[in-house]
Amino acid sequence: MKLSEKLKRTFFTENPVTGLLLGLCPTLAVTSSAENGIGMGLATTFVLVCSNLVIATLKNVIPNRVRIPAFIVVIATFVTIVDMGLQATMFELHKTLGLFIPLIVVNCVILGRAEAFASKNTVWDSFIDGITNGLGFTFALFILGAIREVFGSGAILGYAFWPEDYRTILVFVLAPGAFLTLGFMLVGMNRISKALEGKK
């Protein structure tokens, strides 16, 4: 499959969040700003690429009976590495994301790709699969975070365009706002996906 085709699929028609509705816990929890969305997305991408690589390499060694525990150990290892790496290099970002980083272990996007793709395909294909799915996930989190930040905090990527004394629509940065925004975003993404499919 061509890379452009693959990207189109992971960004729109089969986007992990808006197409397959996977990994919604971190999606809803961290996207109160665009920056958090990107941070979480890239951390997940890193884990996804690394775990896909390792699992594709070991796919003939891992016994079928214990494949899920083995996958989880691999994923948890990389998540802990991300956690420590972020703390050492981007302390400020870690302060906001820190709570959710360990939860990447149970993000079903990652286990889903390990089980459905990396354990059956070559190392190179799994690598590409990890990157495209990770970027699709990041893309969805960024859009969701940006919408919530614009309406809820009157800012974009931390740059405030709304005077501080003015009210913003606070519900957008709270949990209900995440659900509402995600709902409307699904409608929009489905429209785009349909249009893309129609053209083929």
Place this chain on the structure above:
Amino acid sequence: MAKNESAFRVIIVLVLIAFFSAFLLAYVNNITSGPIEENKRAETKKAIEIVLSTLTDYTYPEEPIATEIDNSPVKYFPAQAADGSIIGYAIIVKGPNGFTNDFDMMVGLDSSGTVIDTYVLDHKETPGLGDGMAREPFKKQYRGKNLQNSNWNVIKDGGDFDILTAATITSRAFTGGVHRALLLFKKLKNEVNV
């Protein structure tokens, strides 16, 4: 996936995977523990400079002194002038009963026990509501206040301090945290005089 597998093989593979990941984690931990410690120290240093912003030419010990007030652990850095006299305190307290949990904050006091400034170190309050406690409009009402000139409750509870819109609990916790720092100051003063 390998079919036809013996129990022995299953155990060996899982043990090897766990062993390698433990090794990898130990290695990464070894590299990152230094910078992480450094970052935390830099954060504390930054916080002390903010909460003691009106003081100049002071030194403070590398490690804070730990004690207890109100059944809650507190740590403080005494700021000493060149002649050794104590001209202020940077006190790390827990804001009690925040919206999600207790949160860590630092309060700077001068030698008369008046608040110089406050700094929130680590919190998990609601973004957009409770995290307003770290912003200027909320913080400034605590400056220049001490045990004598203020009633240490939020307005809703009959005190002197404004609350953040839709974050009463956070505001209460913040006010309670600053109050704790002041109580510690009073206790320290009494110990010196006795």
